[in-house]
Amino acid sequence: xxxRPSQLLERGIIGMNRRNIRYIGRYNDRRLYPLVDDxxxxxxxxxxxxxxTPALISTVTTQFGIKQLQKMxxxxxxxxxxxxxxxxxxxxxxxxxxxxxxxxxxxxxxxxLKDLERHVSNILSGLYSLGGTPDVAMIEALINFDEHLxxxxxxGVPDIRVIIFQGYPVMAMMRLSTAASDGKANLHQGAxxxxxxxxxxxxxxxxxxxxxxxEHPDTGHELASLLIPDxxxxxxxxxxxxxxxxxxxxxxxxxxxxxxxxxLLELNARPGLAIQMxxxxxxxxxxxxxxxxxxxxxxxxxxxxAQLHFARCGELKNMAPRPQPLAAPLSSA
Amino acid sequence: xSRLPFYLIVGLLMVVGIGMSVHRHVQFEVPWTQGExxxxxEVEAIIDFTALGDPVRVDLALPQHQRGYRLLTENTAxxxxxxxxxxxxxxxxxxxxxREAAGSQQLYYSARLLVTEDxxxxxLPVPPxxxxxxxxxxxxxxxxxxxxxxxxSADPYTFARELIHDFSEDRQGENARLLLTQFDRSTLLVRLxxxxxxxAREASGLLLEDGRRRQTLTPWIQVFAGEDNWSIFNPxxxxxxxxxxxxxxESGGRAVLEVxxxxxxxxxxxxxxxxxxxxxxVRSQLADDTLLNxxxxxxxxxxxxxxxxxxxxxxxxxxxVFLRIMVGIKTSGTFMxxxxxxxFIQTTLPTGLIGFLLIVAxxxxxxxxxxxxxxxxxxxxxxxxxxxxxxISIFSVLSYRVGLNAGLTITFFPMxxxxxxxxxxxxxxxxxxxxxxxxxxxxxxxTAVLAYLAMNNPWIRHITFNFLGVQLIIMSLILLLGNYTGxxxxxxxxxxxxxxx
Numbered sequence: 001x002x003x004r005p006s007q008l009l010e011r012g013i014i015g016m017n018r019r020n021i022r023y024i025g026r027y028n029d030r031r032l033y034p035l036v037d038d039x040x041x042x043x044x045x046x047x048x049x050x051x052x053t054p055a056l057i058s059t060v061t062t063q064f065g066i067k068q069l070q071k072m073x074x075x076x077x078x079x080x081x082x083x084x085x086x087x088x089x090x091x092x093x094x095x096x097x098x099x100x101x102x103x104x105x106x107x108x109x110x111x112x113l114k115d116l117e118r119h120v121s122n123i124l125s126g127l128y129s130l131g132g133t134p135d136v137a138m139i140e141a142l143i144n145f146d147e148h149l150x151x152x153x154x155x156g157v158p159d160i161r162v163i164i165f166q167g168y169p170v171m172a173m174m175r176l177s178t179a180a181s182d183g184k185a186n187l188h189q190g191a192x193x194x195x196x197x198x199x200x201x202x203x204x205x206x207x208x209x210x211x212x213x214x215e216h217p218d219t220g221h222e223l224a225s226l227l228i229p230d231x232x233x234x235x236x237x238x239x240x241x242x243x244x245x246x247x248x249x250x251x252x253x254x255x256x257x258x259x260x261x262x263x264l265l266e267l268n269a270r271p272g273l274a275i276q277m278x279x280x281x282x283x284x285x286x287x288x289x290x291x292x293x294x295x296x297x298x299x300x301x302x303x304x305x306a307q308l309h310f311a312r313c314g315e316l317k318n319m320a321p322r323p324q325p326l327a328a329p330l331s332s333a
Numbered sequence: 334x335s336r337l338p339f340y341l342i343v344g345l346l347m348v349v350g351i352g353m354s355v356h357r358h359v360q361f362e363v364p365w366t367q368g369e370x371x372x373x374x375e376v377e378a379i380i381d382f383t384a385l386g387d388p389v390r391v392d393l394a395l396p397q398h399q400r401g402y403r404l405l406t407e408n409t410a411x412x413x414x415x416x417x418x419x420x421x422x423x424x425x426x427x428x429x430x431x432r433e434a435a436g437s438q439q440l441y442y443s444a445r446l447l448v449t450e451d452x453x454x455x456x457l458p459v460p461p462x463x464x465x466x467x468x469x470x471x472x473x474x475x476x477x478x479x480x481x482x483x484x485x486s487a488d489p490y491t492f493a494r495e496l497i498h499d500f501s502e503d504r505q506g507e508n509a510r511l512l513l514t515q516f517d518r519s520t521l522l523v524r525l526x527x528x529x530x531x532x533a534r535e536a537s538g539l540l541l542e543d544g545r546r547r548q549t550l551t552p553w554i555q556v557f558a559g560e561d562n563w564s565i566f567n568p569x570x571x572x573x574x575x576x577x578x579x580x581x582x583e584s585g586g587r588a589v590l591e592v593x594x595x596x597x598x599x600x601x602x603x604x605x606x607x608x609x610x611x612x613x614x615v616r617s618q619l620a621d622d623t624l625l626n627x628x629x630x631x632x633x634x635x636x637x638x639x640x641x642x643x644x645x646x647x648x649x650x651x652x653x654v655f656l657r658i659m660v661g662i663k664t665s666g667t668f669m670x671x672x673x674x675x676x677f678i679q680t681t682l683p684t685g686l687i688g689f690l691l692i693v694a695x696x697x698x699x700x701x702x703x704x705x706x707x708x709x710x711x712x713x714x715x716x717x718x719x720x721x722x723x724x725i726s727i728f729s730v731l732s733y734r735v736g737l738n739a740g741l742t743i744t745f746f747p748m749x750x751x752x753x754x755x756x757x758x759x760x761x762x763x764x765x766x767x768x769x770x771x772x773x774x775x776x777x778x779x780t781a782v783l784a785y786l787a788m789n790n791p792w793i794r795h796i797t798f799n800f801l802g803v804q805l806i807i808m809s810l811i812l813l814l815g816n817y818t819g820x821x822x823x824x825x826x827x828x829x830x831x832x833x834x
Contacts, residue, residue, distance in 0.1 A: 003829040008828050013828050127710050276831065
């Protein structure tokens with residue numbers, strides 16, 4: 001039931017207090033937080049740095065602007081409404097498709113225009129923002145995620161969290177939504193976390209509710225065969241967020257679009273520690289190694305360093321045949 | 334970046350905090366615990382005299398802080414008289430004056446004295462030796478008495494003891510009897526001591542006995558063996574040392590009472606002892622507020638009551654900081670539990686808990702309905718506040734009708750806290766489901782209850798109110814906790830699966 005502190009220390013597990021003081025406090029300048037806390041700012045910044053993000057359909061900034069909502073989304077198949085200053089995935093409303101007057105969520109629940117309007121109104125009032133400050137609602141195009149990955153998830157879009165420390169990709173995991181997590185990719189709500197090998201983008205280990213898991217609970221698909229397409233590109237995009245924001249300890253949430261490849265969904269200046277559970281390994285030794293590296297290396301060099309030093313054999317691999325690499329997704333579109 | 338300045342600050346806060354607290358304990362005898370009882374003596378001096386119709390001036394010696402006794406308050410009653418207090422190196426005196434007075438006069442002075450543990454002897458300047466001149470044949474008698482005591486003594490104290498013994502009833506010799514016809518006992522003893530080169534003087538003391546009236550001061554002798562080394566002697570028994578119940582009223586070698594323009598003057602004393610909680614006794618001290626003695630007891634009573642509560646908030650904050658950093662309990666809002674705990678202090682715990690749960694539960698149901706009305710957030714929160722007021726009113730009236738006065742106290746809950754709790758909980762319910770509401774709501778309540786238990790502890794209330802230095806200690810503890818990079822208690826459980834393979 002309880003681990004001894006020495007056991008956790010031995011495995012290099014980082015706790016909240018250490019993360020807050022030793023990494024976030026030391027490497028993340030508070031001045032830079034608005035860059036990641038405001039998703040609109042992040043998006044504009046990413047455009048300047050040539051980092052792909054989901055297309056922005058429109059923004060709603062005033063209560064009377066809500067009247068334009070229907071016009072804004074017309075013609076789009078699916079879209080996502082999210083608060084610019086939301087945190088932890090709060091206030092994100094995903095509409096899969098528009099069906100006449102109704103808006104269908106991925107779960108099949110049908111919403112009416114007034115439900116959407118109320119949601120936007122709540123966002124503008126600051127219901128989901130940190131400290132309750134007035135906010136802006138962003139409407140983004142829905143991500144057409146890679147079909148190869150759809151077998152591993154239930155309803156929601158699976159995203160890939162990469163921890164970037166001093167610009168080096170340190171650890172990665174994929175978050176797969178489940179029926180238990182209600183289509184959300186939050187691990188504590190029951191999403192499946194799959195640790196990913198930094199070198200190859202293959203699955204290392206799977207957990208749900210902190211217990212090891214070999215297959216997706218809803219689709220029944222084996223996690224061992226998971227291989228993220230375009231992995232190298234994804235790592236370089238994620239690592240580039242260090243230059244973009246200046247934040248030393250960063251959680252990047254990436255998605256893979258069928259047509260546009262890896263994209264940056266959002267950034268997090270206070271990434272959680274569940275990634276250690278998904279990888280079955282503590283962050284400590286990797287972070288210590290990077291702290292010893294000289295500063296000023298380019299993105300490609302940093303990614304190569306991480307791939308060389310953090311490569312791992314999957315625990316799931318011995319049970320399933322090694323999957324064939326997929327065709328490059330960009331050409332298959 | 335060096336952590337040295339941080340540890341210096343923490344160490345400094347800790348040392349200053351402990352120092353201030355210990356200083357208050359030692360210097361002002363503020364007790365560490367609340368239950369201690371202290372004895373307080375109320376002594377009243379009545380001055381009687383007959384005025385002659387001329388200007389009158391009355392001069393009375395007053396007691397001071399001294400070994401075993403601390404002066405708390407003093408009062409006078411003297412209709413028509415002008416009054417001033419004088420302080421010089423021989424002691425404090427009260428001076429009454431009037432242009433014209435005739436007939437029997439009465440003046441009152443009363444003092445409250447706290448019996449203290451302070452047994453340190455006050456330093457007194459050594460009085461100068463006085464020139465002693467005797468007429469014949471007393472000079473030979475005095476010389477012989479001194480000679481006899483001198484040979485049988487070693488130092489000023491033993492000399493004084495031997496001298497007094499020679500004047501005691503059973504050993505009284507010819508010489509002693511002869512000398513006693515000339516002076517009264519204590520004056521005579523001081524003269525003889527001075528003649529032998531031993532500094533000494535008379536002092537007037539009051540033997541405290543509960544419920545006694547019309548007492549007079551008794552004479553005592555102070556014998557000095559050197560700088561700040563003196564002792565009290567009983568002039569009749571020769572006993573050395575100050576009795577526990579002896580209050581030195583005048584020890585400057587002056588008259589206790591001087592009356593100009595009156596005759597038949599005398600001063601009598603009545604006294605009464607009372608037991609009082611130590612904390613109350615401390616509160617009524619004559620506070621000479623310096624920065625070191627900085628205390629909130631100098632504020633008006635109403636502000637004191639307010640501060641008593643405010644000074645508890647750091648205790649609650651310490652509990653929250655500990656539970657979040659060391660244990661890892663999740664709460665909704667960082668310091669909301671402290672505010673809920675403050676409300677519990679007003680309502681008592683069971684009423685507060687039941688009231689809180691009832692109001693939040695009913696509020697959640699109503700908030701749920703309000704969310705269907707498609708209102709703007711600000712309007713909705715305001716509506717929730719009004720609903721909370723309505724719920725509180727209904728509960729109060731209902732419980733009063735049923736005969737439960739406890740229900741009335743739930744009005745002490747801060748409206749905004751309740752409204753926001755309801756709002757946050759309902760959002761949490763929608764976003765994360767009822768489980769998360771239970772975790773965060775439960776965590777908040779557990780934290781609030783623990784903070785309440787800490788804040789409502791009589792001993793902690795006593796300490797925080799009476800020792801402001803404790804605030805600095807709490808500050809340093811919180812800073813230390815903020816520096817903790819180890820695992821939280823609940824993380825040992827969370828990360829357990831990682832250690833299993």
